[in-house]
Amino acid sequence: MTDASRDCVDMATLQGRASEIIAEITGAEAGVVTSGAAAGLLLGSAACLTGLDPARMNRLPDTSGMPNEIVVARSQRNQYDHAIRASGALLVEVGLPDRVAGPGVRDAEAWEYAAAISERTAALFYLANPASRPALRDVARVAETAKLPLIVDAASQLPPRENLRRFLDEGASLVVFSGGKVIGGPQASGLLCGKKDLVAAAALQMLDMDIPFDHWNPPAGLIDKDRIPGLPHHGIGRGCKAGKEEIVGLLTALRIFVSPEFDQRILELRRMAVDLCGRLAGLENAKVELEEDGYRPGVAGVRIAFDGGADVAARVTLRLLGGDPPVHVDSAREDIGVLRLSPIGLKTDDLDELAERLRAAAG
Numbered sequence: 534m535t536d537a538s539r540d541c542v543d544m545a546t547l548q549g550r551a552s553e554i555i556a557e558i559t560g561a562e563a564g565v566v567t568s569g570a571a572a573g574l575l576l577g578s579a580a581c582l583t584g585l586d587p588a589r590m591n592r593l594p595d596t597s598g599m600p601n602e603i604v605v606a607r608s609q610r611n612q613y614d615h616a617i618r619a620s621g622a623l624l625v626e627v628g629l630p631d632r633v634a635g636p637g638v639r640d641a642e643a644w645e646y647a648a649a650i651s652e653r654t655a656a657l658f659y660l661a662n663p664a665s666r667p668a669l670r671d672v673a674r675v676a677e678t679a680k681l682p683l684i685v686d687a688a689s690q691l692p693p694r695e696n697l698r699r700f701l702d703e704g705a706s707l708v709v710f711s712g713g714k715v716i717g718g719p720q721a722s723g724l725l726c727g728k729k730d731l732v733a734a735a736a737l738q739m740l741d742m743d744i745p746f747d748h749w750n751p752p753a754g755l756i757d758k759d760r761i762p763g764l765p766h767h768g769i770g771r772g773c774k775a776g777k778e779e780i781v782g783l784l785t786a787l788r789i790f791v792s793p794e795f796d797q798r799i800l801e802l803r804r805m806a807v808d809l810c811g812r813l814a815g816l817e818n819a820k821v822e823l824e825e826d827g828y829r830p831g832v833a834g835v836r837i838a839f840d841g842g843a844d845v846a847a848r849v850t851l852r853l854l855g856g857d858p859p860v861h862v863d864s865a866r867e868d869i870g871v872l873r874l875s876p877i878g879l880k881t882d883d884l885d886e887l888a889e890r891l892r893a894a895a896g
């Protein structure tokens with residue numbers, strides 16, 4: 534990344550080369566590096582709204598007179614979908630997830646997506662997560678029948694490596710991943726990959742494009758100049774731009790992620806979790822154990838269940854946060870007296886101090 538910061542390069546050329554590498558690694562037709570998964574959602578949604586029409590690109594987020602609805606299962610709505618709505622798209626919810634509320638066992642079904650599709654529909658959206666219903670393949674079939682693109686948010690679904698290809702194989706038109714989560718790329722990076730025309734539409738709305746059309750010579754693998762009548766300028770995705778440092782950094786992280794070197798990284802993370810468990814053994818009035826991540830194979834964290842329940846867990850959390858340096862734990866299950874520790878942000882050197890702080894806070 535430091536080397537990249539010293540060299541100047543045409544950004545379309547660099548994204549064109551990135552696209553080739555992303556295509557090789559993911560099996561996608563094309564891809565671009567973005568400033569994060571949320572940026573990828575905004576760019577991907579914008580691409581579905583505009584296609585390769587520069588007049589539409591220049592109008593966003595005004596979507597009047599163009600298909601602007603994106604269909605989503607109600608159970609998959611989440612605050613990151615701000616990024617989808619920021620494009621000008623309108624989310625249309627389907628299904629009533631009463632498996633979540635409890636009285637029933639059902640969630641949205643594929644036919645409900647089909648029933649919500651009209652001439653106003655621009656795309657379908659799916660949040661990839663092992664708990665998501667219905668199955669991606671079923672939603673993809675609906676999208677294919679309706680000839681509509683399907684955007685998949687797979688921001689935190691790496692590892693496993695196979696997921697780099699899986700959602701595309703299952704029928705996604707565009708997939709977004711975070712670069713800064715477990716794969717360990719630059720914090721402010723992400724990946725948008727999929728169908729070439731959609732990735733081109735995304736790139737056109739992210740790159741600067743302040744250049745006369747005649748002078749413009751984009752890499753053919755990323756953008757086919759013959760397909761567009763003119764250039765949009767400073768598109769809605771300009772704030773999603775990745776710098777040359779992030780592009781080079783994320784491509785490097787991806788290459789490591791698909792190599793045996795990354796297996797060592799997973800082992801190292803696991804060793805830190807096991808080590809921490811050992812150091813915390815015998816913590817009074819608490820049960821400490823290694824907890825498998827569940828859906829990211831090999832990844833494990835530490836689970837501490839306090840006999841005193843929610844009040845004790847809350848007190849320990851506040852003590853940890855109030856110290857110097859603050860210690861951040863996963864307190865999502867504080868309500869049942871459980872705190873979790875993830876090794877992802879840790880270094881081996883941190884373990885002594887961390888164990889000591891946990892003992893003090895729990896005492």
Ligand SMILES: *Cc1c(COP(=O)(O)O)cnc(C)c1O
Pocket residue numbers: 568569570571572613686687688689710711712713722723
């Ligand atoms: C983390 C996450 C995002 C946002 O990712 P960034 O790379 O931080 O922009 C979006 N969607 C989901 C499901 C996530 O877990």
